[in-house]
Amino acid sequence: MPLSNRITLTQYLIEQRRRFPTASGELNALILDVSIACKAIARTVALGALAETPAGGAINVQGEEQKPLDVASNAMLIRQTEWSGHLAGMASEEMDEPYQIPASYPRGKYLLVFDPLDGSSNIDVNVSVGSIFSILRAPQEAIDSGRDVVEADFLQPGATQVAAGYALYGPTTMLVLTVGNGVAGFTLDLNVGEFKLTHADIRIPEDTHEFAINSSNSRFWEAPVKRYVDECLAGKTGPRGKDFNMRWIASMVAEAHRILMRGGVFLYPRDSKDPAKAGRLRLLYEANPIGMVMEQAGGRASTGRQPVLALTPESLHQRIGLVFGSRREVERIEQYHNEPSRREASNPLFAERGLFRD
Numbered sequence: 001m002p003l004s005n006r007i008t009l010t011q012y013l014i015e016q017r018r019r020f021p022t023a024s025g026e027l028n029a030l031i032l033d034v035s036i037a038c039k040a041i042a043r044t045v046a047l048g049a050l051a052e053t054p055a056g057g058a059i060n061v062q063g064e065e066q067k068p069l070d071v072a073s074n075a076m077l078i079r080q081t082e083w084s085g086h087l088a089g090m091a092s093e094e095m096d097e098p099y100q101i102p103a104s105y106p107r108g109k110y111l112l113v114f115d116p117l118d119g120s121s122n123i124d125v126n127v128s129v130g131s132i133f134s135i136l137r138a139p140q141e142a143i144d145s146g147r148d149v150v151e152a153d154f155l156q157p158g159a160t161q162v163a164a165g166y167a168l169y170g171p172t173t174m175l176v177l178t179v180g181n182g183v184a185g186f187t188l189d190l191n192v193g194e195f196k197l198t199h200a201d202i203r204i205p206e207d208t209h210e211f212a213i214n215s216s217n218s219r220f221w222e223a224p225v226k227r228y229v230d231e232c233l234a235g236k237t238g239p240r241g242k243d244f245n246m247r248w249i250a251s252m253v254a255e256a257h258r259i260l261m262r263g264g265v266f267l268y269p270r271d272s273k274d275p276a277k278a279g280r281l282r283l284l285y286e287a288n289p290i291g292m293v294m295e296q297a298g299g300r301a302s303t304g305r306q307p308v309l310a311l312t313p314e315s316l317h318q319r320i321g322l323v324f325g326s327r328r329e330v331e332r333i334e335q336y337h338n339e340p341s342r343r344e345a346s347n348p349l350f351a352e353r354g355l356f357r358d
């Protein structure tokens with residue numbers, strides 16, 4: 001079908017709203033505002049070194065250096081959504097504290113949480129990056145009082161997300177979205193500046209022979225992850241009985257998209273690299289939205305031990321181990337984590353609650 005005959009994101013959202021006849025339309029309006037910010041970010045990303053972006057160089061709460069495009073993308077998402085009256089507040093990878101809607105604008109019932117630019121270490125090398133977003137409902141008492149938002153308002157399990165998705169700035173710009181009724185993919189039609197539905201009802205194949213992990217961390221991995229990767233690498237003659245392929249883009253959003261399109265599994269597991277960090281990726285604005293997209297597409301998202309969406313977050317910038325993708329593969333990794341290890345089985349001092357547990 002030529003792109004011009006496809007329905008737009010706006011039309012798709014109107015269709016989705018028909019499922020909720022009493023809905024106010026505010027969620028749709030908010031998603032459309034996010035999509036406009038993503039178009040603006042896509043333009044800036046596409047300009048590359050020609051873009052006039054604000055200075056970066058500051059260190060964010062993650063202890064990571066902010067690139068000029070991290071700062072610019074953060075500002076574009078804020079500016080495009082804060083005025084609308086649909087938001088009670090926002091939180092972002094690039095802001096230490098929750099963002100308060102300025103007093104000159106009305107406050108609304110949703111919370112917007114985002115990673116304005118994921119994979120930003122790839123900007124300078126012209127590899128795909130993206131924006132990840134999650135929409136939560138603010139606590140009723142915060143909506144009623146219109147008070148400032150606080151960290152605790154955002155600490156809701158991923159299962160309560162109202163909508164989630166990402167924009168991918170690759171050879172084409174795509175927006176992938178779930179409003180809790182499957183996953184749909186939209187391609188930006190540059191001729192008319194609209195996202196058009198090109199990938200209706202995306203489903204992830206249950207099995208795969210492709211995995212993604214940063215193997216330079218292998219010496220820090222826990223035994224179940226080592227076992228899983230070793231078994232993949234052993235190929236046809238190993239316990240899995242088939243050859244595996246490996247990919248590592250270092251843009252989680254691009255890996256998530258590849259997995260949605262053709263299956264696979266992604267691991268950034270908990271490891272012992274930095275004992276102060278429970279993992280690399282952040283729960284609220286990376287793991288939860290990607291987790292909701294995965295689960296809605298028939299895949300699975302896990303910490304390696306339990307479903308990501310069931311976790312109650314402890315802080316805004318909490319990190320966790322993350323495994324997602326083809327359902328059966330993620331379940332296998334969870335099973336490896338939940339089995340008592342061979343060492344524990346032979347020596348109770350190393351058991352989960354034992355004296356020498358590492």
Ligand SMILES: O=P(O)(O)OC[C@H]1O[C@](O)(COP(=O)(O)O)[C@@H](O)[C@@H]1O
Pocket residue numbers: 064093115117118119120121214250251252253268280
């Ligand atoms: O450099 P590493 O350790 O491979 O980490 C790559 C991971 O870090 C990230 O870039 C983190 O996201 P940010 O770029 O938003 O900080 C992920 O997209 C990616 O999977």
Ligand SMILES: [Mg+2]
Pocket residue numbers: 115117118119286
């Ligand atoms: Mg990120």
Ligand SMILES: [Mg+2]
Pocket residue numbers: 070093115116117118119120
């Ligand atoms: Mg980022």
